[in-house]
Amino acid sequence: MKRYIYGTFLMLFLFLFSGCGEQGNILTGSSVGNSWYVGHGQAEIALPEDTETDEPLYIAGYHGGEEIAGVLDMPCANAVWMGTDADSGILLLGVDCVGLGSDTVYAIRSRLADFSAENGCQRVFVYATHTHASIDTLGLWGPTAVDGKNRAYMENLISSAVSAAEAAYVARKCGALYFGAAETEGLQEDSRAPYVYDETLYQLRFVPKDDSAGTRIVFFAAHAESLRGDNRLLSRDFPGVMADTIRAETGDGTLFVPGAIGGLVMTPVLLDESTVDGDPDFYIKNCTATGKALAACALSISPDDETAVLPSYAFAETEYAVPLDNTVFLYYRFLGILGNPLTRNSDSETGYALHTSCAALRLGDSITIAMLPGEIFPELVYSDTEFSAAGVGYALTDETFPSLSALAEEYGMGTLLIAGLCGDETGYILPPGDYLVNPDLPYFDGAEDDSGENHYEETNSAGIRAAQCLAEAMENVFRAVGK
Amino acid sequence: MNTETNFPTQNRRAVPAPTRGELLFFCLSMLTAWGVWFCALQTVRHLGDILRAPLLTDILGADTQGLLAGIFSGLSDARVEPGIFVLLCVWAVFALLFCSHNRVRRRAVLGLLPLFLLIGYILSVVCADVNGVRFYDILFSLAKMAGNGLFEVL
Numbered sequence: 001m002k003r004y005i006y007g008t009f010l011m012l013f014l015f016l017f018s019g020c021g022e023q024g025n026i027l028t029g030s031s032v033g034n035s036w037y038v039g040h041g042q043a044e045i046a047l048p049e050d051t052e053t054d055e056p057l058y059i060a061g062y063h064g065g066e067e068i069a070g071v072l073d074m075p076c077a078n079a080v081w082m083g084t085d086a087d088s089g090i091l092l093l094g095v096d097c098v099g100l101g102s103d104t105v106y107a108i109r110s111r112l113a114d115f116s117a118e119n120g121c122q123r124v125f126v127y128a129t130h131t132h133a134s135i136d137t138l139g140l141w142g143p144t145a146v147d148g149k150n151r152a153y154m155e156n157l158i159s160s161a162v163s164a165a166e167a168a169y170v171a172r173k174c175g176a177l178y179f180g181a182a183e184t185e186g187l188q189e190d191s192r193a194p195y196v197y198d199e200t201l202y203q204l205r206f207v208p209k210d211d212s213a214g215t216r217i218v219f220f221a222a223h224a225e226s227l228r229g230d231n232r233l234l235s236r237d238f239p240g241v242m243a244d245t246i247r248a249e250t251g252d253g254t255l256f257v258p259g260a261i262g263g264l265v266m267t268p269v270l271l272d273e274s275t276v277d278g279d280p281d282f283y284i285k286n287c288t289a290t291g292k293a294l295a296a297c298a299l300s301i302s303p304d305d306e307t308a309v310l311p312s313y314a315f316a317e318t319e320y321a322v323p324l325d326n327t328v329f330l331y332y333r334f335l336g337i338l339g340n341p342l343t344r345n346s347d348s349e350t351g352y353a354l355h356t357s358c359a360a361l362r363l364g365d366s367i368t369i370a371m372l373p374g375e376i377f378p379e380l381v382y383s384d385t386e387f388s389a390a391g392v393g394y395a396l397t398d399e400t401f402p403s404l405s406a407l408a409e410e411y412g413m414g415t416l417l418i419a420g421l422c423g424d425e426t427g428y429i430l431p432p433g434d435y436l437v438n439p440d441l442p443y444f445d446g447a448e449d450d451s452g453e454n455h456y457e458e459t460n461s462a463g464i465r466a467a468q469c470l471a472e473a474m475e476n477v478f479r480a481v482g483k
Numbered sequence: 484m485n486t487e488t489n490f491p492t493q494n495r496r497a498v499p500a501p502t503r504g505e506l507l508f509f510c511l512s513m514l515t516a517w518g519v520w521f522c523a524l525q526t527v528r529h530l531g532d533i534l535r536a537p538l539l540t541d542i543l544g545a546d547t548q549g550l551l552a553g554i555f556s557g558l559s560d561a562r563v564e565p566g567i568f569v570l571l572c573v574w575a576v577f578a579l580l581f582c583s584h585n586r587v588r589r590r591a592v593l594g595l596l597p598l599f600l601l602i603g604y605i606l607s608v609v610c611a612d613v614n615g616v617r618f619y620d621i622l623f624s625l626a627k628m629a630g631n632g633l634f635e636v637l
Contacts, residue, residue: 143549144549145549145550145551145554327624330620331554333615333616334554334614334616335553335554335557336560342615342616350620440631441628441631444628
């Protein structure tokens with residue numbers, strides 16, 4: 001009898017105190033067919049009527065408590081239906097916003113539950129384009145400790161996502177899917193050492209059999225903030241200009257997907273900065289120039305340089321828990337701003353673990369999209385060497401973990417594309433060895449290392465174990481997709 | 484001469500049953516406890532409103548004021564722990580039963596009921612579960628960072 005009691009306590013102990021690596025069930029799905037069935041849908045996210053709510057519309061990305069001053073261009077929800085037969089498929093939903101909490105993504109998926117059941121939609125993947133010229137959809141840019149989200153706007157966002165999804169399904173056509181890439185030059189800058197980023201723009205291009213307008217999904221690693229921090233105008237930023245330019249040139253509907261943008265990878269100012277003082281529209285012109293440069297890059301990919309993607313897909317998605325070190329995130333959850341569920345976890349600074357999810361979507365036999373819940377540092381994706389799980393003053397361990405590209409190679413995933421801010425926005429995902437927080441006010445105040453490098457990103461990260469937990473979860477989904 | 488020591492059984496029998504006043508006081512106390520427990524977080528929530536007073540902006544600074552007010556206002560979303568109230572009631576009933584043979588002790592316990600209520604009130608608030616986070620975790624972290632000079636920085 002005693003053995004059972006001790007056993008029960010041991011199981012309870014292991015359950016309660018298991019740290020990084022808490023994995024949920026893996027959701028999988030796949031389909032193989034003879035052709036691709038792809039459709040694009042788009043729906044504008046309307047601003048709420050003044051009478052609908054008294055809640056202000058705060059602009060996201062930079063300063064707290066500042067409201068939008070006007071509209072440059074309206075944010076949209078874009079959806080792509082992808083199937084390998086006429087009766088089933090998956091949805092990729094991109095929303096022009098700074099980020100979406102897991103509660104919002106859950107709401108979108110719930111609203112699409114009937115649609116999914118009726119139309120054979122196996123999974124809805126939702127991501128944010130991370131435009132910093134958007135309405136605050138995470139709740140972080142209201143006044144201190146006040147949820148900055150506007151409930152009426154969030155409702156409009158969810159409705160638009162649903163409309164875009166339905167339109168994408170209706171618009172689906174039979175055709176071929178191609179993959180191509182183009183090297184960019186001078187379109188990125190990294191504000192933090194090591195200066196690592198992927199300069200390649202990747203494109204998935206669907207061409208319908210009837211030669212009508214197609215669909216493109218463009219992957220590029222840069223924060224959508226070419227309008228910069230003083231902007232108060234609502235906009236899709238450069239992804240909007242890029243999509244509009246491609247549509248004007250080809251008629252194709254386009255989705256922009258942010259890649260590995262952590263640390264902090266953004267587009268540079270492409271215009272002569274000496275004219276900035278005399279030109280109130282300087283950064284609007286910069287946004288236009290950036291979007292057009294990226295559109296030109298995408299359009300430069302010749303059909304001869306593209307490879308056909310076999311009509312098959314497989315996906316795997318898993319929930320996992322990250323030990324939550326960031327006290328500010330704990331406050332956000334307490335105040336109802338952060339949507340992610342928390343559970344008790346003795347392995348973190350706050351005593352809680354944050355639950356999130358990640359996924360892998362394999363297209364054909366040569367392309368895999370890693371869908372990551374946040375802004376991952378590029379070195380965590382592309383490094384050839386393993387990362388130590390130990391950090392400065394933290395996590396005394398001999399554990400190491402590989403980069404995502406190494407994992408993808410190990411499991412035969414082919415070319416790895418990164419879709420950041422997908423399913424969730426858990427902030428920056430940093431290498432533990434480069435993780436430094438302010439010793440006096442961790443996560444409230446930034447830190448500076450001996451070399452003078454600013455460690456701002458840590459203040460917007462879940463904790464030092466985020467990268468390791470993600471690597472473990474991604475290994476599980478790669479393994480599941482590879483089967 | 485201490486008769487209680489020598490003849491406890493006889494003495495227990497000799498003590499009269501609780502008076503109507505005592506029973507009424509006990510019942511009212513329990514009802515008050517229920518009310519206090521029920522209203523605990525609602526009342527603390529108003530601390531948030533009080534903390535937003537413009538007068539305090541100069542004293543605390545806008546960010547600190549916003550943070551503290553937000554946290555106390557956040558208690559309005561709390562899931563109150565009924566277990567704490569139940570525990571308190573059980574404790575009070577046992578205390579009364581234990582002392583029922585002695586009117587002096589019984590009245591002392593009754594007199595201490597408001598203290599129990601206060602403890603229950605504090606426990607209800609401190610242990611409140613708000614969106615899956617315990618309020619005491621927030622208080623601990625605030626206290627820890629207050630020691631590190633959070634409010635000066637804010």
